[in-house]
Every structure is written in C-alpha cells, then in structure tokens.
Amino acid sequence: MDDINNMWCFACGPQNPIGLKLKFREEGDTYISTFIAGPEHQGYDGIMHGGLVSTLLDEIMARYVYAKGLTAVTAKLEVRYRQPTPIGQELRISGWITSQRGKMYELAGKIALPDGTVTAEGKAMVAIKGDE
Numbered sequence: 493m494d495d496i497n498n499m500w501c502f503a504c505g506p507q508n509p510i511g512l513k514l515k516f517r518e519e520g521d522t523y524i525s526t527f528i529a530g531p532e533h534q535g536y537d538g539i540m541h542g543g544l545v546s547t548l549l550d551e552i553m554a555r556y557v558y559a560k561g562l563t564a565v566t567a568k569l570e571v572r573y574r575q576p577t578p579i580g581q582e583l584r585i586s587g588w589i590t591s592q593r594g595k596m597y598e599l600a601g602k603i604a605l606p607d608g609t610v611t612a613e614g615k616a617m618v619a620i621k622g623d624e
C-alpha cells in the first residue's frame with residue numbers, strides 16, 4: 493500500500509479524476525482537511541450525500557494513522573449526522589486519536605461549517621496491518 497499505488501485513493505489521491513482530492517495538515521494532535529461539496533456530491537438538493545459525509549470522516553481518521561507511517565485500514569466506522577451538511581460551503585474536517593490498544597487505534601472526527609456548527613461526528617476503529 494505504498495504512496496505511488498495509492499494515488500487513486502478516492503478521497504485523497506491526486507490522480508483520481510473523480511476523487512475528492514483532499515489535502516491535509518496537522519494542527520497539534522488534530523488532523524485537518526477542508527472541502528467544498530458541489531452539486532455532484534449531493535443527495536437531496538443542496539445537501540451533501542450522507543455516504544460522502546461518511547467518506548470525509550472515514551478518511552480524516554484512517555489517514556491520520558496512515559500519515560504516521562502505518563498501514564491503516566478502517567475496521568469500524570460510526571457516523572452521527574447531526575444536521576444536513578450543505579454543498580457550497582467550506583467544510584472543516586478534523587480527526588484525532590482518542591486511544592490505542594495493540595494494533596487498534598480509536599479515533600474521533602467531526603465536520604464543521606465556517607460558523608462552527610458541527611454537522612456530523614464520527615468514531616472509528618482503525619487497524620494496523622502487518623507487523624508495523
């Protein structure tokens with residue numbers, strides 16, 4: 493699962509023509525990305541599709557572990573949709589590690605609007621593959 497072969501990651505791969513092309517930065521112990529959904533990302537009119545909301549949360553949490561140099565896969569994902577996530581507004585996606593036991597990391601994440609309103613929250617268990 494090296495970087496070269498992962499360039500087509502739907503959420504973050506720079507070579508995927510229909511991907512979300514997310515970029516990331518670390519602020520303290522939190523992993524951050526931003527995204528503006530368009531009409532092609534909606535379910536109901538004006539509202540981001542819930543599956544893609546889950547994708548944003550999945551990515552911010554699993555990729556944080558990957559960014560630490562570990563081959564990480566999501567083992568479990570829970571999403572709470574607090575309110576509709578609109579298209580056309582900058583979404584701030586953040587994720588952080590809440591605990592670690594052996595090869596299993598637990599993380600939390602959220603999606604917030606520019607005014608700070610949280611539209612969705614996530615929890616994930618992320619497993620490390622192999623002997624890392």
Ligand SMILES: CCCCCCCCCCCCCCCC(=O)SCCNC(=O)CCNC(=O)[C@H](O)C(C)(C)COP(=O)(O)OP(=O)(O)OC[C@H]1O[C@@H](n2cnc3c(N)ncnc32)[C@H](O)[C@@H]1OP(=O)(O)O
Nearest residue numbers: 495498499501504505551554555558565566567568617619
């Ligand atoms: C410049 C640009 C570069 C671009 C660069 C691109 C980077 C590239 C992207 C990187 C960012 C990826 C972000 C996307 C992240 C995904 O989307 S990953 C894809 C989705 N996930 C998967 O496909 C994972 C599939 N599942 C698996 O591989 C395996 O089930 C797992 C998760 C590794 C676990 O398997 P295992 O290690 O064999 O463990 P297993 O024996 O099943 O379980 C051992 C114990 O662990 C615990 N456990 C295991 N699974 C669970 C679970 N789901 N819930 C609770 N407990 C569990 C339990 O205690 C379990 O014991 P039992 O309850 O079975 O007695």
